[in-house]
Amino acid sequence: MRVISDKLINAGVYVSVESLVKLSSTARRLSYFRARVVKQQQAGSHHSRFKGRGMEFAEVRPYQAGDDVRSIDWRVTARKQSTHTKLFQEERERPVVVICDQSASMFFGSRGCLKSVLAARCAALLSWSAYAHNDRVGGIIFNDQQLLTIKPGRNRKSILQYINHVVALNN
Known part of the structure; x- marks a missing residue:
């Protein structure tokens, strides 16, 4: 593996694991919208639009035929x-899959940094934000020769694995 100088990393030509890990503190302040349509019934930590047999009380309404x-x-x-029937707010799980392009077409940019570095930073920021919201995080990273997939997981290890693969394909 090549040794990349600190000057190239600081200049925005390449990305480092340390710089992507530091984005975790910024990601806590980042929020994202929840999905409009839920197609699968899974338990999770996000409130669903559906009312049913969840954990958090939502409302009481008159009994209707077919209610439990x-x-x-x-x-x-x-x-x-x-x-009258009690209704509870169902919880849903949102696995987040972040896709990061590190192909040769991404290695150009402006004065600030290359597009590949910006894509890596955005992918890390989204990953840390999803982790802060207690979502499962995984991803797909690709360049001209390789395609790597990381299965979504709800731990820091899966994000660090994703970040290491992003850095490896970036360098």
């Missing part, structure tokens, strides 16, 4: 003299 009998709120039913 186990979710009847007997206290409200006794008070209102009509059957």
